[in-house]
Amino acid sequence: MTTLFGIKNCDTIKKARAWLTAQQIEFTFHDYRKDGLDAEWLNKAEQALGWEQMLNKRGTTFRQLSEEQKQNVDKESAMALMLEYSAMIKRPILIHNDSYYIGFKPDQYSEVFA
Template sequence: MTTLYGIKNCDTIKKAKAWLSANNVEFTFHDYRADGLELEWLQNAEQALGWEQMLNKRGTTFRQLSDEQKQNINKESAMSLMLEHVAMIKRPILIHNNQYFIGFKADQYSEVFA
């Protein structure tokens, strides 16, 4: 089973969904905002990927944090922020055959689904 996680209006999500569809990969899409986000899922993703890789530091939500919050970020605070502000999670996260992949690169997806 393949599940793509993210936010539906994200451009990278749109590219990943288009690639999966064009390559006839059956998948389920889980929208963090519409479908919610469970702490257990976030913890599992963090174990597989690491919180540093999951934290989206380029997004508006992260940039709006205070300088003190940004400088003192650690696993606990990052997890709390990602749970509260799902836009702070890098997108997409793809789970295929119980393996986690983050971001979208067509070459990487070609390898995953080879």
């Protein structure tokens, strides 16, 4: 089973979905905003990927934090922020055969589905 997690209107998500569809790979799309996000899933993803890799520091939501919040981010605060603001999670997260992958690069996906 293959599941792609992210936000529907994200350009990177659109590219990943188009790639999967073009390769005729069946997948389920889970939209954080529409379908929700829970602490259990977030913890599993963090165990597989690490919170530092998951936290999107380039996005608008992170940049809007106070300087103190940005400077003092740790696992606990990052997890709370990602749970509250799903846009702070790097996208997409792909789960395929119980393995987790983050981001979208066609070459990486080609290897995953080889």
